[in-house]
Ligand SMILES: NC(=O)c1ccc[n+]([C@@H]2O[C@H](COP(=O)([O-])OP(=O)(O)OC[C@H]3O[C@@H](n4cnc5c(N)ncnc54)[C@H](O)[C@@H]3O)[C@@H](O)[C@H]2O)c1
């Protein structure tokens with residue numbers, strides 16, 4: 013028994029040495045990913061998932077406090093990325109310099125009874141300051157905005173970058189991947205399909221009714237009733253609230269968000285590295301509708317957004333949802349722009 017265990021340990025260690033040699037010999041370019049808010053509920057698991065990503069060569073972890081510990085912990089994982097922890101304002105520049113992708117989950121989460129917009133007063137200022145630093149230290153980075161309310165924080169970031177003269181709409185993304193992750197999970201469960209084979213585009217924004225899953229375009233197509241589609245739509249729109257209530261005051265989605273954030277950052281890295289046909293939904297500057305920002309499928313490439321796809325054919329129910337969401341989304345976008353202009 014003991015010999016058998018020893019043998020399996022020896023073979024495991026042989027295979028991990030082999031894996032390390034393989035990493036060293038891959039042709040993946042050097043890529044620096046920075047996480048701002050890395051010691052938080054999303055930041056920690058997201059940092060770990062980025063440490064596991066072989067496309068990352070440098071992982072830079074920044075938060076107001078606690079990042080040296082998170083970085084030391086992550087750094088012991090035997091994967092390619094070199095990990096560095098930075099804390100406090102004075103280290104923000106070093107954390108950001110040379111970044112290819114900056115992921116921003118810095119800010120406060122919701123408690124039961126709150127909307128994402130209730131976070132605006134605190135998170136708007138945090139995002140504005142962090143984006144000012146991004147413009148200064150890594151103006152060419154792809155920015156993955158996770159901090160809520162995404163419908164307003166992305167417009168804030170765009171105004172900050174415009175003021176700094178660094179704005180490139182192809183490089184700014186609101187991360188809406190969690191809506192897609194949820195839509196896939198709920199749809200696959202209801203339809204009895206293997207979840208890994210399911211795809212569902214989610215468009216609009218990232219709050220309540222502005223989240224519009226397009227189940228009429230789901231793959232594979234399942235024969236669900238109108239009432240099932242309405243329930244799935246509502247559950248996707250309320251997915252964040254479902255987690256906030258279940259956590260009962262201890263924050264919002266962190267683990268599923270870290271997973272979703274890691275998928276989106278990986279797509280950005282693949283695009284930068286020239287991998288073809290990388291498509292994800294994201295909230296970006298867009299002319300798909302009359303609104304200046306909108307989430308839809310985008311193709312990622314060496315410059316960030318290479319192509320923004322239109323909405324395709326919508327069902328009557330989705331068309332109504334689209335018209336209904338525009339009022340709220342427009343107001344949230346304008347609120348962000350106005351805040352950034354006033355506080356410039
Ligand atoms: N886009 C999405 O789908 C999605 C999903 C889940 C949560 N969120 C949002 O992500 C944000 C973070 O959520 P969380 O659960 O990780 O919260 P958290 O409170 O656990 O962590 C936030 C972290 O941000 C840090 N922070 C605050 N101000 C900072 C600053 N100026 N610079 C650097 N770091 C700073 C805090 O110290 C903390 O460690 C919230 O706004 C939440 O609503 C978005």
Ligand SMILES: O=C(O)C[C@H](O)C(=O)O
Nearest residue numbers: 122160251252253264265
């Ligand atoms: O719901 C929240 O407040 C967090 C996040 O936006 C989510 O969708 O889980």
